[in-house]
Amino acid sequence: MAHKLIILGAGESGIGAALLGKQQGYEVFVSDGSPIKDIYKQELAVNQIPFEEGHHSWDIILGADEIVKSPGIPEKSELMKKVREKGVSVISEIELAYRFSTGKKIIAITGSNGKSTTTALTYHLFKNAGYDVAMVGNIGVSYARQVATAPAEYYVIEVSSFQLDDIKEFKPNVAILLNITPDHLDRYEYKMENYVKSKFRIVMNQTQDDTFVYCEDDPEIMQHLPQQPINSTSIPFTIMKRLKAGGYVDNDQLHIKVDEDPVIVSIYDLALKGKHNLYNSMAAGIAGKTMGIRKEKIRESLTSFKSLEHRMEYVTTVKGVDFINDSKATNVNSVWFALESMEKPIVLIMGGVDKGNDYSAIRPLVQEKVKAIVCLGVDNKPIEEALRNDTPVMVNTTSMKEAVTTALKLAAKGDVVLLSPACASFDLFKNYEDRGRQFKDAVREL
Structure with missing residues (x-):
């Protein structure tokens, strides 16, 4: 009997696991509760790997010999509770x-x-x-x-x-x-x-x-x-x-x-x-x-070594203001590092999906170096409440274009506009790369 391998989640790691399982002779089935990206669907089709999207078929999943679980699926989800009850072996793609x-x-x-x-x-x-x-x-x-x-x-x-x-x-x-x-x-x-x-x-x-x-x-x-x-x-x-x-x-x-x-x-x-x-x-x-x-x-x-895209990446200088893309800073600590390494006065663009962040760690650096915060997100309340008293100016924006033009207005020659969000990007962007690219595009259009 072929080893029945069920892959939960069809992102990059799930598709990789499916390709490897198929190559090694496993009977592979991919299940994703959300829609699967077209590029990944094509790969599954070309490799003749059956899949489902938008729902999970419990009977198939619980009949697995082994399950590869996407890192994005929390243990407390309905899905994982059922899998754990049934006692199916669960491994990660690595x-x-x-x-x-x-x-x-x-x-x-x-x-x-x-x-x-x-x-x-x-x-x-x-x-x-x-x-x-x-x-x-x-x-x-x-x-x-x-x-x-x-x-x-x-x-x-x-x-x-x-x-x-x-x-x-x-x-x-x-x-x-x-x-x-x-x-x-x-x-x-x-x-x-x-x-x-x-x-x-x-x-x-x-x-x-x-x-x-x-x-x-x-x-x-x-x-x-x-x-x-x-x-x-x-x-x-x-x-x-x-x-x-x-x-x-x-x-x-x-x-x-x-x-x-x-x-x-x-x-x-x-x-x-x-x-x-x-x-x-x-x-x-x-x-x-x-x-x-x-x-x-x-x-x-x-x-x-040349540093990574979206990690303290210099974009360009406009009217004497440097623009730096640190979109990869998805938590508070990353922002601390970014602020710590800056010499010039900063206009900071931050915000997004807050993971229960504690902003107290960056308050001293914000007080010392940040002349304005431009909030970019659907819900900026947590940032406003935490940092409102630490910087002279705080502005709300709802698109990258608006955030970038606002930041340039607030900056003076010799300042830095830093995108270092401290949050996940899923409220307005596909991912942090998409957020970083939109930032760079908006800066180049100034």
Whole structure:
């Protein structure tokens, strides 16, 4: 009997899982409660994979041998309650992909902030050193799709806590945990410790031959570490002090010391600026070094990297005002990093779907640096209530075009207009990329 694999959710990860399952001889069925994008429907049709959209057929789903669940489906949904009652095995797409990447090397990166930048930088390191490497996960192509269509020897994977919630055997050779700050708490019963545990699942299957790379300056990580059995070699990084082994900053130089041959780079030569990027650079550098990349190559890659689209991306200057697209800042902490790295006075465009954000962390930076906030969202009340007294001007807008023209009016020569929303984008945009592109288009039309 063929193994019945049901895929719940037909986004990038679901389609990747379907393609891989089909290729491996599973009997695959895809079910999505919402409409499926045309491009994905065509792929399913071409590969003769049956699917349904707009509803779920319970009898088919509950008759599965195994279910691959999209990271977007919460446990408290009606659907998952029924699945759990029936006791069907549920895995995430990264678990399925891992099953069919035996013998490959895996670098997995998680954390509340900086994941995409660190993933892209780590990929750049391996690519630049001539490795056969693919960058997958939450950034671009799903891991399962890559394994099905263009397998590589090395995978650099950006993983979210939702994907880690449904792993069983997934084991990275290098696991990187950047930081843990309150995000998505709505999915973890509003309990921080549930979210922390979920992030730490990245190390649960590691053995002594593997490496766990973590930030020693993160209070949540350090608080949880003693309670967490870790079998792998732990390598910390910090900007607070010198370390015997790990990543640290000393005399304006970044040190990566995991063997007798340390990598040393002046922080002024690093491609990525800002304090938070020192962490991302150290994490990527440690991953490269543990996998045998030569120090010259690591130094060269850390200084030549180009940053990601929608992450502190300079767009253009209009009438002496710089416009910066940080649409990827979907939580408060990301906005903190953006504000922290700015020297000029800021007109901040923010808003969207609020995930129960606590804006108190950015209040001191808003008071110090932000001359106006332009709210862009369907419901801007949470931002207004939290930050109204911290900035001289606050304006409501309902479209990107309006937000951009308003921001330019409020800015003076030498200021920066920064799109750093702190929220999800689904109220007015398809996703954060769509939001960032609309921002860039509106800026270029000024």
